[in-house]
Amino acid sequence: MSIEHDFFGILGDEDEGEVYWSDSVELGDQSIEIDLSSPDEDSVITEALDIAAAMISSMEDLDSQVRESLVADLSAEVSVTSQYIGEQLDEMDQEAIENAIIWDSGDQQIDFLRSLRLQRISFHPHHAGSEAHFAVLEYAISPDDTDGLLVVTIDVHGDTVLVALDS
Numbered sequence: 744m745s746i747e748h749d750f751f752g753i754l755g756d757e758d759e760g761e762v763y764w765s766d767s768v769e770l771g772d773q774s775i776e777i778d779l780s781s782p783d784e785d786s787v788i789t790e791a792l793d794i795a796a797a798m799i800s801s802m803e804d805l806d807s808q809v810r811e812s813l814v815a816d817l818s819a820e821v822s823v824t825s826q827y828i829g830e831q832l833d834e835m836d837q838e839a840i841e842n843a844i845i846w847d848s849g850d851q852q853i854d855f856l857r858s859l860r861l862q863r864i865s866f867h868p869h870h871a872g873s874e875a876h877f878a879v880l881e882y883a884i885s886p887d888d889t890d891g892l893l894v895v896t897i898d899v900h901g902d903t904v905l906v907a908l909d910s
Contacts, residue, residue, distance in 0.1 A: 746784055750796035755784040762787055762868070770802055775861050781869040791868035791877070794899055798866070798878065806861055809880055809895050812903035813856050823906040827893045828855050830908070831884050834891065843885035859884055859893065871899050881909070 745755035746762065754762045765778040779795055781787045798805050816824040832840060832855075846854040859882040866878045876896040883892050896905040 746787060746789075746792070748789070748792045748796070750799070751779065751792060754779075754787075754792075760784050768799060768802060770806065770861060773860055775802070776863040777866070778863075779866040779868060781867065783869060786869040788868070788871060791871040791899065794871070795866040795868055795878070798901065799864075802864075805897075805901060806880075808901055809897065809903065810856055810859070813893070813895070813906065814853065816903075816906055817852055817856075823908060824856070824893065825852065827891065827908055828852055830910075831855075831889055831891050835885060835888050839885055839888040843888065855884065860886065862886060862892070875899070876904055 745753050747753050751764045754764055760783055762779070762781040762784045764780075765776070767774045768777055769775070777799060779792075813824045816822045819825075835843070844851075844854050844858045846857040848854055861880060862883050863881045864878055865881075867876060870877050875898060877899040878897050880895045880897065881892045882895070883889065890910055892909040894907045894909050895903055896907070898904050
């Protein structure tokens with residue numbers, strides 16, 4: 744059995760029951776890898792696919808909303824976001840930092856967050872519950888200079904559920 748969706752087309756494989764879709768989408772001057780996957784097509788509902796399609800179509804708004812949650816995370820006494828910033832600034836040489844941070848407001852942490860590059864978004868439509876990880880967004884400050892990623896997990900409403908490091 745397969746699922747047919749207006750945005751994603753035909754999803755699913757009759758033999759394995761898995762759902763997978765991928766594409767690249769432009770956001771500003773960068774290309775973002777996007778994928779959608781589920782190990783079991785029976786657990787994917789049309790509404791979840793509609794929400795994923797809407798998030799992809801309004802990716803700029805989704806990106807802004809996630810970045811705002813990262814700014815909010817900075818206000819915590821100990822935060823994953825500030826840890827990521829500190830680790831990347833320690834790891835990168837000064838020239839790479841100057842090339843990566845494209846904003847200059849005087850607040851280094853905010854400029855760093857504004858300069859992050861969204862690399863990839865993975866959607867998991869079988870996790871459509873309000874507390875589940877519906878999508879995972881991966882950010883990097885300078886993909887050519889460091890392997891460190893700031894990974895943000897959001898729910899079906901676009902609210903941040905988890906911020907984590909991946910190196």
